[in-house]
Amino acid sequence: METREEQVPIHAFVLGANHLTASVALRDKLLFSEEELPEFCRALLQVPGMREAVVLSTCNRSEIYGISAQPSVSRPLIEKLWGAAKGVSEDEIRNHGYFHSQGDSVRHLFRVIGSLDSMVLGEMQIFGQIKEAYRLAVEQRCVDFYLNHLFQSGIRVGKRIRSETSIHEGAVSISYAAVELAKKVLGDLKGKTVGVVGAGEMGELAAQHLHKAGAARFVFFNRTLATAEKLAADFGGELCLLADLDKRLAHCDIVVSATGAPDIVITKAQVQEAARHRGGRPIFLIDIAAPRDIDPDAGKVSNAYLFTIDDLKNVVNENVALRKESSRQALAIIDEEASRMDVWFKGLEIVPTIRNLRDKYNVIVEKEIEKWAAGQSEETRRQLESLGRSLLNKFLHHPTTRLKLLGERGEGKRASYFAGMLFALAEEEGEDGQE
Amino acid sequence: MEPVLLALKFLVPLAYLATAAIYAQLFFSPEESRFARKASLSLSVSLALHTLLLLGLGASLHRCPLGTIGEGLLFLAWILGIIHLLSEWLADTRRLGLFTLLPAALCVVLGVFLLRPDFALPPELHSSFLVFHIVASLASYACFSMAAILSSLYLILHGKLKHKNFDITFRKLPPLxxxxKLSANWSFLGSATMVAASVIGWIWVRKDGLAGMSWREMAIYLVLAVYLLAGIFRRLFGLRGKRFAIVVLVGFLVLVLTNLIGTHGFHR
Incomplete structure (x- = not known):
């Protein structure tokens, strides 16, 4: 890996394909497994011009973040390398992917880490996936000065978006909306009893989400026990005949009904009776069947809260709208942080000039110390060295800060030229000693 | 001393109103975290200034500042502020600050307006028992106020759930x-402190040979009866949810009425 000491201009870039540009089939092909990633990451650094690399590979996107001295040269070579590793043609990657450099690549990373580029707006899994990709690249020594700064900034952006906006709040799937509503009524779902009426896929899905949310006990009601046996075994739940619903309904804090029955399965009278036996504790009912399983009037029973699939869809729609609104705030954060990164990148243009300037005067100071310390004691030499360092820092303080400032203002090239003229930075080292 | 006290009389209401405004932003804004630190800081500053005002009043009056309605309201607001702060820490109810601190701010404004620096406490009322009695009474009022606020919010959320109204208030309120539970806890605490206040008052009256409470004044025990019965019915017969919330609000209404019609307390 080349290091930052080399004084050639650097460019950040990202090359990748995601759910917006590539089909599932292509994304699957481009995906790297955990075992493949370290080797591919190291291979990227062998590409001419490449200095640093981070590879992010998830089911919705595969991306290579890199630092290169010549991205236009590196790009086709990386596409070739990637294509060869995954049995995909370079053209396919080029035609179904994207390539952004410098500021655009920074903004892209920030959008990805802020989950603005995700399939589900605001999902926060991507934040952990990027952190993991970065950690892996650091482990493989594929990250140095530039990507380190870029990814640290990206992680900061992700954290800010998470804490300063509501982009990740509210359920955006029907099943999670059901869990969210249940929590709104019952609070913590730990230890709550869930009654699942019907042994279909929908009921199972809802049970899975409620199980994840902490619900402890499950009772599965079905017309025939044999059909629901597997479900009961999977969740460690109890099995009951639908005919026993009257007796057991009062024990359930949450009831999910998803049968294919043509008529009402849970009547208002049954809910009323259950509520009466529950000592004032609320009962949460979700009817996700079509046609409806639970009598709509059951929702009028005191302490019974009934929601249908349409209600859950409304919750999801409201949450999606809220997330979209929050994405504007997230974009403002991204703009702010990306501008900061722009300034940082611009400031880097001047770094070689500053380094040259310091090196040049350091050499002069060292030569002078050598001249004056000859034949002197060790103590005098130390004092001269200290004096030299101190004077060097004081003399170069203002030129250095001014040059940095000009660099951050985007005038790095001009400042480099004038600094070179003024301090004779391009001249031979030998001449400096003669001055 | 006087200029400082005067400044505090202006500053404390302003600080409470500003705090209530910040908590309102925190509740209604989607960027809640932006206001979280500001809200806590503002509440701490308000409480600190409020404490200084109470201490200053005590020093200036040479007695505990609990002798007039204005002083009582100021102390009630101070307890409400403290209770909210404790509740924020213990029960994570920061979002509800608006609903606690807005009434507290109104109490402070009214309290400052009703302060009577020339009021001299009658000699028979110079008793430490009276101070403890009033402190315990006001603490119970504050607890009942908290219970009433939480019960009102319960009814609001209950209505939103029943009518499938998933707006920002629905999102921000804690689960039913x-x-x-919080309403029940504050009701219990209010009942306990009111019993303590009654016991202290009874000891004070006996010890100093004062006249006992008149039948009209005893109306305050209606409040205690409502809350104690609510607690018993909750424990034994599962009085919860909407019905419990309504009973708590009835109890609070009785409390307000008994104080407004002057059957007990500072109006004597």
Missing amino acids: EKLD
Whole structure:
């Protein structure tokens, strides 16, 4: 890996394909497994011009973040390398992917880490996936000065978006909306009893989400026990005949009904009776069947809260709208942080000039110390060295800060030229000693 | 001393109103975290200034500042502020600050307006028992106020759930079960402190040979009766949820009425 000491201009870039540009089939092909990633990451650094690399590979996107001295040269070579590793043609990657450099690549990373580029707006899994990709690249020594700064900034952006906006709040799937509503009524779902009426896929899905949310006990009601046996075994739940619903309904804090029955399965009278036996504790009912399983009037029973699939869809729609609104705030954060990164990148243009300037005067100071310390004691030499360092820092303080400032203002090239003229930075080292 | 006290009389209401405004932003804004630190800081500053005002009043009056309605309201607001702060820490109810601190701010404004620096406490009322009695009474009022606020919020959320109204208030309010439990806890604490206040008052009257409470004044025990019965029915017969919230609000209404019509307390 080349290091930052080399004084050639650097460019950040990202090359990748995601759910917006590539089909599932292509994304699957481009995906790297955990075992493949370290080797591919190291291979990227062998590409001419490449200095640093981070590879992010998830089911919705595969991306290579890199630092290169010549991205236009590196790009086709990386596409070739990637294509060869995954049995995909370079053209396919080029035609179904994207390539952004410098500021655009920074903004892209920030959008990805802020989950603005995700399939589900605001999902926060991507934040952990990027952190993991970065950690892996650091482990493989594929990250140095530039990507380190870029990814640290990206992680900061992700954290800010998470804490300063509501982009990740509210359920955006029907099943999670059901869990969210249940929590709104019952609070913590730990230890709550869930009654699942019907042994279909929908009921199972809802049970899975409620199980994840902490619900402890499950009772599965079905017309025939044999059909629901597997479900009961999977969740460690109890099995009951639908005919026993009257007796057991009062024990359930949450009831999910998803049968294919043509008529009402849970009547208002049954809910009323259950509520009466529950000592004032609320009962949460979700009817996700079509046609409806639970009598709509059951929702009028005191302490019974009934929601249908349409209600859950409304919750999801409201949450999606809220997330979209929050994405504007997230974009403002991204703009702010990306501008900061722009300034940082611009400031880097001047770094070689500053380094040259310091090196040049350091050499002069060292030569002078050598001249004056000859034949002197060790103590005098130390004092001269200290004096030299101190004077060097004081003399170069203002030129250095001014040059940095000009660099951050985007005038790095001009400042480099004038600094070179003024301090004779391009001249031979030998001449400096003669001055 | 006087200029400082005067400044505090202006500053404390302003600080409470500003705090209530910040908590309102925190509740209604989607960027809640932006206001979280500001809200806590503002509440701490308000409480600190409020404490200084109470201490200053005590020093200036040479007695505990609990002798007039204005002083009582100021102390009630101070307890409400402290209770909210404790509740924020213990029960994570920061979002509800608006609903606690807005009434507290109104109490402070009214309290400052009703302050009577020339009021001299009658000699028979110079008793430390009276101070403890009033402190315990006001603490119970504050607890009942908290219970009433939480019960009101319970009814609001209950209505929103029944009518499928998933707006920002719905999103920001804590779960029904939590509101119900917190309301029950504050009702219990209010009942306990009111019993303590009654016992202290009874000892004070006996010790100093004062006249006991008149039948009209005893109306305050209606409040205690409502809350104690609510607690017993909750424990034994599962009085919870909407019905419990309504009973708590009835109890609070009786409390307000008994104080407004002057059957007990500072109006004597």
